[in-house]
Amino acid sequence: MKKASRFEKVAARCWNVLNEGKPFTPVFIIGLFLLYHAGEWSQLSFWQDGGMAFLWTLPLLALYFTYDFPLHLRTFLWIPFAAAYWLWGGSYLFGLFGLAIGLYFFFTVIFWGTIYYHLRIGTTLWNFTRFWKLVLKNSDSTSGNAQEQIPKFLTLLVVIESAFRLQEIGHQAAGSLVYLYFAATVALFSYLVHRLLFTWKPKEYETYTQNAPADKPLAKKVYMVVIDGCNKDRLEVARSPFLDWLKENGTEFRNMETVYPARTVVCFSSMFTGTYPRYHGIKSNMVYKHGINTESIFDCLRAIGKKGIMLAVAHLVDAFGDDVYTYTAVTKNDVVDTKIINRAKQIVEEEDPDLLIVQLISTDQTGHSRGVFYDEYLEKIAEADALVADFYEWLKARGELEDAAFIVCADHGQSDGIGGHGHLDEGERFVPFIVHGPMIEKGVKVDSWQSLVSVAPTIAYLMGAPYPKEARGPVLTDAIAPSTLQTGEKTNGRADSYYRHSGA
Template sequence: MRPASGFEIVAARLWNVLNEGKSFHPVFVLGTFLLLHAGELAGAGFWGRALPALALAAPLVALFVVYDFPLRLRWALWAFLAAFVLLFRFADLAAAALALGLYVFFTVFFWGTLYYHLRTGAPWTNFLRFWRLVLENPDSTSGNFLEQVPKALLALFVLEYLVAEPPALGRAAPVLGFIAAVGAASHLVHERFFDWRPVYPEGPTREVNRGEPLARRVIVVVIDGCRLDRFREARKPYIERMMRRGTVYETVETVYPARTVVCFSSMLTGAPPERHGITSNLVLRLGLRVESVFDALRRAGKSGRLVGIAHLIDAFGDDVASVTSVAHNDKIDRNLIARARRELEERDPDLLVLQLLAVDQNGHVRGTYYPEYVEQIETTDRLVEEFMGWCEERGYLEGAAVILMADHGQGRGIGAHGHLSEGERFVPFAMWGSGVGEGRVVKEPRSILDLAPTICYLLGVEPPAGSSGRVLKEGLTR
């Protein structure tokens, strides 16, 4: 139950620089370029060619930071790469070989084997499965082979073409013209074909409970990274029993990009990413731009706590009771639950949000289409039952409403989530207990933005300023 240390918080932020695709791309391109010319770095002649080349290639690198090319749009990147080779009759095989070698080493061996072994206890042989997961991965991370590799190769080919010795006259103008054409094509591709982003509720939250609270306490259990279809497949007798006693929402949609810190920020503010300001797990500007449910509770003289791992601190600061994520995957959820018990005993909060991480980590390390993923959901069911039994024994469920959900699902590959591929978009969502109707099933589409205003309605407080989510009144008794 160790809290995340200061070192772990900083390390998590540094890791996200390499984990998130937008930040990985410039770091990887620059690092590979310098390694290609390691023997020339001390020479002034090299830098006389390299600095102009870096300046000319910078717009292309920036373009690939702005545009993700998610899912089926990735093939445009390979078309751009082929167009450069054909138009300029140039391909640097040494750059390609080094880039592919470094990429495979980083994703398959460093990330998929060493990192996950040290952090979660994954087997040393994990690379035997992980290489296949990287090849089919569709998310917004650096592990997305079909997005990151063509981006890197094109940027490196441009750099090597420009830095050639002796430099060919007139190369700068054609390259800039090519980059401009890639920029225009990228804009058109995204405008016309990027059409699967969620539609969020608009306008401020209008439903406010100005009467008596429906619940004395709200406990939210978030099974991080739980696919809805695999959740339905799993044997989970306790959760299913409680779902029958409450209300189940069958079509609850996550946000874009479907990254953990982004999703938690939307869940607990009621605001879309564009409004709360958290748009990836790499948080460059710490804190939220809008109020959270914890702020709303403080205004009303109530309290809330979020029990989770270090990277949630970047958005929620001191409202997070952190637990180190450096733990074997069969221990991490027990550690988080132990911290949740401690928060209830020491602080007795009106709202407790508990992040359970093992399902998400299992998907990342071993893939979501393997039996281990469903088995981990089944293990989570037993842990939730134990935790709720403990809460009931000590009176924490008296007058309490319980909400069970996921922040996002997971797709193919390395537990992919970000670009809303199949398996990511819709999440499990159910609630039961005080103020919740029994035996109800709601099929109409809802959003994870609806969590914050629903919590506030149950507790009888004003929703967070900036919330546009809708109270899930179909599942409430009034």
């Protein structure tokens, strides 16, 4: 499989400017304002008056860049719009409103949901017939969240256009303070809404990882497959014989929660540093400063002379740098995961890493492009299951699993809409998480609450590495066989064969 090219890495970063909700809002507003007044560009006064209007709108732009309005909080965004409409009037802006809404749905439904996905992953050119429904239902913190983006940009249009018109007629000085008072009021309103009503963030561990290290390594190697965007509830109804077998012959954590915001780069950063976004510094897929701020599991393995590799999409380079071996995401969705598994086998053969993390993306891409509650999504879970089984059996045939832990999980779930994740809607928070290996308990179901920040400490514990310095998550000791938990001695069991036991 091809590596992600330099162009693809740059393109992925540029796309995130339009894909992520926070940068999209100001870009869309400025672009729309310029388009609406395209006939005035030749006039110097337009740039002078438009520049001043932008300055008076800037506080509100900054505020809406700062605050997401997750889930039901989106409803409150219509209150600032109603206030702005009442203060400055808006009946003369109906044409601008219509242009804005039309361009918004052209961008999300036609350009993004149809043309972009067709060129990148081969989605049908008829995808717009479904995608518009997903945009209207989407709760994700992206530009495709219509219920959040529409009231935001309508409010901003009232503000910037009224400021521009007052500037044109020379009355801006008298009304300038009104814009500042309005922005300050909306800021206080937003703070109170989030403070009083934003109550569903996951709880966090306040102390550093407390577990004493094992006496000696329990696992020679760790192999981990992350099925990106796998909805735990949909997995339960999909055909997944290998993962069912893995649950029965390993340890399943039934209440494993992701982090907030549940975005791919954020979740991977938390999993492999063992800590939260405010410490590792990655707070969305849009990474403004490359590189995590803390130690990762890769750093900890290097400290003891071991090597870890993550096989993943291009934008995870922004967090983990050279520890990521990229693959191109510009691949047909029906073959991309097969190519990823083949590339993972090649890495094992050529580099023999002590830790290999493999990100499968087809399930996530299907959720984003076609929705979670359709048969296509279940089919992709079944496909991922078969590919994980193939990788497991290939590793076993090489003898790689005799002293190794094998982990399968998701980084986040997905909800209704454009495979929504980020705001922790239903279906996003809790993820499948299964651990298997000769040092792992068989047939154990752990129902207590756990967090993905336990991933890095658990891998470090298994491999005899120090914990990442900022790691908060406790080691998942419920999965480790008692005979190995304290002494570091492995059990005598060998890696079982899925096909032998399942009859597949």
